[in-house]
Every structure is written in structure tokens, then in C-alpha cells.
Amino acid sequence: MSSTTERRDRALPLLVGAASLAGGVGLWWALAAFSGLPSYVLPSPGQLVTRAVSLWQAGGLSIHLQQTLAEVLQGVALGSVIGIALAVLFVRVGWIERLLMPIIVVIQVTPKISIAPLIVLWLGLGIGSKITLITLVTFYPVLINMVGKLRGMPSTMHDLADVLNIRRGRRALLIDLPYSLPALAAGLRVGVLQAVTAAVIGEFIGAQAGLGYLEKQAQDNDDIQVVMICLILLSAIGWALYTLVGLIERKLTERFGG
Amino acid sequence: MTHHTHEDTAPPEAAATDHRRLLEIRGVSKEYVSVKGASVRALDDVNLDIGDGEIIAIIGPSGCGKSTLLRMVAGLDTDYEGTIEWTRAPRPGRDIGFVFQEPALLPWRTVARNVSLGIEVQKDRSDLPTDRVDQLLELVGLRDFAKSYPKELSGGMRQRVAIVRALAYDPRILLMDEPFGALDAITRDKLHDDILRIWAATRKTIVFVTHSVEEAAYLADRVVVMSPRPGRLRSVHQVPLDRNRDAATRQLPVFAEFAGMLRGELA
Ligand SMILES: Nc1ncnc2c1ncn2[C@@H]1O[C@H](COP(=O)(O)OP(=O)(O)OP(=O)(O)O)[C@@H](O)[C@H]1O
Ligand SMILES: [Mg+2]
Numbered sequence: 001m002s003s004t005t006e007r008r009d010r011a012l013p014l015l016v017g018a019a020s021l022a023g024g025v026g027l028w029w030a031l032a033a034f035s036g037l038p039s040y041v042l043p044s045p046g047q048l049v050t051r052a053v054s055l056w057q058a059g060g061l062s063i064h065l066q067q068t069l070a071e072v073l074q075g076v077a078l079g080s081v082i083g084i085a086l087a088v089l090f091v092r093v094g095w096i097e098r099l100l101m102p103i104i105v106v107i108q109v110t111p112k113i114s115i116a117p118l119i120v121l122w123l124g125l126g127i128g129s130k131i132t133l134i135t136l137v138t139f140y141p142v143l144i145n146m147v148g149k150l151r152g153m154p155s156t157m158h159d160l161a162d163v164l165n166i167r168r169g170r171r172a173l174l175i176d177l178p179y180s181l182p183a184l185a186a187g188l189r190v191g192v193l194q195a196v197t198a199a200v201i202g203e204f205i206g207a208q209a210g211l212g213y214l215e216k217q218a219q220d221n222d223d224i225q226v227v228m229i230c231l232i233l234l235s236a237i238g239w240a241l242y243t244l245v246g247l248i249e250r251k252l253t254e255r256f257g258g
Numbered sequence: 259m260t261h262h263t264h265e266d267t268a269p270p271e272a273a274a275t276d277h278r279r280l281l282e283i284r285g286v287s288k289e290y291v292s293v294k295g296a297s298v299r300a301l302d303d304v305n306l307d308i309g310d311g312e313i314i315a316i317i318g319p320s321g322c323g324k325s326t327l328l329r330m331v332a333g334l335d336t337d338y339e340g341t342i343e344w345t346r347a348p349r350p351g352r353d354i355g356f357v358f359q360e361p362a363l364l365p366w367r368t369v370a371r372n373v374s375l376g377i378e379v380q381k382d383r384s385d386l387p388t389d390r391v392d393q394l395l396e397l398v399g400l401r402d403f404a405k406s407y408p409k410e411l412s413g414g415m416r417q418r419v420a421i422v423r424a425l426a427y428d429p430r431i432l433l434m435d436e437p438f439g440a441l442d443a444i445t446r447d448k449l450h451d452d453i454l455r456i457w458a459a460t461r462k463t464i465v466f467v468t469h470s471v472e473e474a475a476y477l478a479d480r481v482v483v484m485s486p487r488p489g490r491l492r493s494v495h496q497v498p499l500d501r502n503r504d505a506a507t508r509q510l511p512v513f514a515e516f517a518g519m520l521r522g523e524l525a
Contacts, residue, residue, distance in 0.1 A: 156358045157362055160358070160362050165350040165379070166379050174375075175364070178366045
């Protein structure tokens, strides 16, 4: 296969995606222009852009964007580290899994939105409570995916480690970790989307900054334009992270997969 | 060396006396219990002495317990009846080289780093030459692939990497489970001679499993024939050839006769 057809194979879905997105925006614009809905109920795309630009120039957008990004990135990083560490421990040390798994399951089956008030009450309105919430939702899919991968490790790899007398920490670092890294990305695929949701939930419930906080404020002021701006930015964050994880997954599989 | 001329098949026990005994397998039995609760007797009362520096081939039909026995010797399976006693206990991670039925390479390491794994994880191996890995890769014709990743190699190339990985840290005993099964005839013949050369230089004890009676006859001092259900030692044969073996050896009538006899035992 030549590289031009390869490029076309990759470009085509991108084109179709862009077209469908453009179609959606067009429909929105038509609805705003011809449906007779007042612009404070359904602003047109143009109005929204103008409002966003003026908000940005006044400095009223970037702090919130930065806040939410900071929460998500730190929460996901912490969640990944905890997920990886627990996965390696669970697979090697059975009693730790038996001890912790019930607690973890209880936390996971409890709706996050119902845990959020408690965490905000305990940890305050600052970034800490959001990071905690995000960590709570991301470590789980990472853990589950990594454990699944590690349990499926070919028995000869275990035998090899035994014959070479590679044990404990060294075994985790030299064999378990690199072997299971591709599964980290699979876990994060689910994890990052839940992370953005968790950030917004935390910011709704109690915060001093963040896109969720801004959106909630705008809702209280009946400012539909700002609500929509926040919404679009949040979905852009989600999309960017999802794409990034896809990229990381490809790299990890290339580097560490068979 | 006293056994340059074993022209006739010596009784099995005679061989071990040529070498100082390294290993004594006594009354070893193993039962696997299946998920449904039924038990399979994989090995039944296996007795075998292995001499220091000896090359032993294990042959037998599929499922007769060859891998199981080899894993026990390696210490990978410790759940069995009977005893396996060493004259000098193998040092963990140092004295046993194992070539698995599949190559089992680490996909995230280059070929060279796969081979050096066993050296890396040991405390002090300054006794080994610094270009040890290069030398070994040269030996199996893979020097140009030192920086490649396992997925970039063919199945046979991977198996060659697995063989030199087991040799890299200079173990005292080399255990190989069908190491040459996936190789083409030419590579296999070449590796046979490599193994013999390594043996001549180091006098390592080598125990290997094979399905090829020619391979067993060409490489081994003694051939252990196993029978299935339950896995037993059916017989142990002294190979009627001296240690100097080369391509011409395969043409000898005594070689063909011995291989034919082994084939008969398997049927
Ligand atoms: N983990 C296991 N659980 C249950 N039974 C097993 C297990 N491993 C091996 N067995 C059984 O033990 C017997 C011997 O197996 P083993 O792998 O040692 O045979 P083998 O001689 O190496 O066969 P092959 O030539 O096909 O590799 C077989 O009957 C097999 O079904
Ligand atoms: Mg086997």
C-alpha cells in the first residue's frame, strides 16, 4: 500500500467528522436565525463567539479554563499512579486485594455526585477537593484494566522471572509495569471522560473557580450564553484529552506491546 | 574424558559414572487436579541421575510429562512427591538457564537487552566479558539485529535469541524445552553444532526435550525415553557415539541404527 492511499484512509474520517460538525453548527445557526427564539434563549454561533472573545479579553475565561485543566490533569495523574500501584500490588499480594477491593467497590458503586458534597465539605472549596474527586473516578478504570492485563500475562513470563530470580520491586519495575502499560491507556480512555465530569460536579457543588463554577454562576444569572460557552469549552477539553489518550495508547502499544 | 568409544549400547547406569553426579531424581511423581476435580498423573515414580557436564535428551509422546519434569529440575514447579537432590545446590538466578517452549521474549526490550536481562539482574557479573552479548548474538547470527525489537524478528530468530539469553549469564546447567522445534532444518543443524561447541568450551550440563530422535542422537550422551499416562521413564539409552560429532556423524550406520531404535521405542 502506498503512503498516499494511507494518508487518504486517515484523512477521510477526519473530513467526514469535520463535515458533520460543520453541519451541526449550520443547523444551530439556522435555528437561531429563523426559529424566532429570542437570542437570550438560543444565541447564534456568531453571538456566542463575540461574547466568548470579550469574556476572554476581560480575563474572565482563562482562569476558569486553567483551573479546570489543572484539576483534571493533576487528578488524572494521581489516579493513574494510584491505579498502577494498586494493580501491581493486587496481582502480587493477594491479601491486599482482598482487604481493599470491598472498599473500592463500595466507592465505585456509590454515585460520584453523591460523594461530592462530602468531599467538598471535608476538603474545602479549593482545588484539593476536585483533585480528590477526579482521582477517585480515574484510578478505578486504570486499576481494572491493568489488573486484567497482568492476570493475562503469559505463564512463561512468570517462569522467566522465576528462573532469573527477579523478585518483588524489581519484578514489578522490570516486568509487570512495562508489560501492563498499554492497559493504562485503555483505562484512561474511560478515565479522562469521567474526570471531566467529576471536575464539573465538584465545581458545581462548591468552588471558587473553574468552568463548572462559571457555568453554575451563569445559570444563577440566567446567562445562557456563558452557560453555552462553558459547555463548549468543557466538551473541547474532553475531546482533546480523549484524543491525547488515543495517541498515548498507540505509542505505548507500539513500544511495549508484543 | 574416558568415553571416547562407546561403540555398543552401554547399560544406562554406566553413563553417570563417567561424570560426577550433579543431580539425583528419586521417586518423583506429580498429579495435576483439573478444574472439574479429576486428577491426571503427569509423572509417576521417575528416577534419574544426571551427571555434571552430561548432555541428556528427553523424548516421548506429547503429554507424557517432559515439560513438567524439566520445570521441576529448574525449580519452577515445587509441588511434587519424591526428591530432587543436587550435589551442589544451584544459586537462584545464576546457575540455571532455561529455554522455554515459546521464546518468551520481553517485547519492550531490544534483542540485546533481552539477552542481557539475566546479567543485569545479578549483583556482580564483572567476570563476564563486556562484549558477552555481542559475542553470543554473533554466535547465532543475529548481531545485526541487536537493536531490533522481538516483534521485528521471525519465529526462528526469536527462539535463537531465547537460547542465547539462557546462556548469557553462564549458567551451570542449561535446560531446554523443545528449543529447536520452530526452526528450519539448516538453522537447526547450525544451532546443534553451536550447542556442541558451547558444550566443548564450557562443559555445561545440558538437559533438553525434543521430538526429534535424530536431534536426541546427535546431541546427547544419554537419551531418556518417556511413556505417557502416567508419565514414566520407559528407558534410558547411552548414545553409542563419541563426543566428537559433526555432519559426518549423521551418516554413520550406527547413528541411523540408534535413531531407528529410538523411533521404535516411541511407537
Ligand atoms: N497446569 C496444568 N494443569 C493440569 N494438567 C496439566 C498442567 N500442565 C500439564 N498438565 C498435564 O500433565 C501432563 C504432562 O504435561 P507436559 O506439559 O509435561 O507434557 P509434555 O510431555 O511436555 O507434552 P508436549 O510434548 O506436548 O509439550 C499432560 O497430560 C497435561 O495434560
Ligand atoms: Mg512440553
